[in-house]
Amino acid sequence: MVTIARNKNLELISLCEKGYPFEVCGYLLGNGVRGDDGSVIKYDITEIFPVKNINQVNPKRMFEINPLDFIKAEDIAKEKGLCLLGVYHSHPDEDSYASSTDNAYCQVDLCALIYSVKNQKFNEVKAFIPKFDKLKNDTLFFEQTQYQIL
Numbered sequence: 331m332v333t334i335a336r337n338k339n340l341e342l343i344s345l346c347e348k349g350y351p352f353e354v355c356g357y358l359l360g361n362g363v364r365g366d367d368g369s370v371i372k373y374d375i376t377e378i379f380p381v382k383n384i385n386q387v388n389p390k391r392m393f394e395i396n397p398l399d400f401i402k403a404e405d406i407a408k409e410k411g412l413c414l415l416g417v418y419h420s421h422p423d424e425d426s427y428a429s430s431t432d433n434a435y436c437q438v439d440l441c442a443l444i445y446s447v448k449n450q451k452f453n454e455v456k457a458f459i460p461k462f463d464k465l466k467n468d469t470l471f472f473e474q475t476q477y478q479i480l
């Protein structure tokens with residue numbers, strides 16, 4: 331499950347609409363609750379850290395983050411006593427789902443929020459958390475999870 335403060339969700343919607351028709355991206359910070367198996371089962375997002383989409387090939391359909399921004403996000407999380415919990419990005423004129431590219435970049439303990447924006451207007455948002463695919467040599471993929479706006 332992923333939870334987020336209402337004002338942060340509104341901020342993300344606004345950022346994704348403003349960035350249209352390009353994919354918008356950034357980091358999600360907050361606190362994670364771990365389950366019995368050690369993996370994060372609940373992601374409580376309290377802060378966001380927007381970064382630039384540096385993809386040059388097709389930034390309307392893809393996003394890419396400068397590795398230096400990852401380090402910055404980790405520093406900011408540490409300063410605030412939070413954890414880096416995940417990545418958000420927008421899908422301009424597409425539904426909210428984990429694409430094959432999204433799944434290829436799926437990492438342990440990092441959730442994803444995907445905001446669908448159609449004709450510059452927010453359409454829907456879904457949350458995804460990493461899961462091991464037992465049928466594919468335990469490769470990671472994004473499974474949709476409950477998204478609660480507080």
Ligand SMILES: [Zn+2]
Pocket residue numbers: 419420421427428429432444
């Ligand atoms: Zn995507």
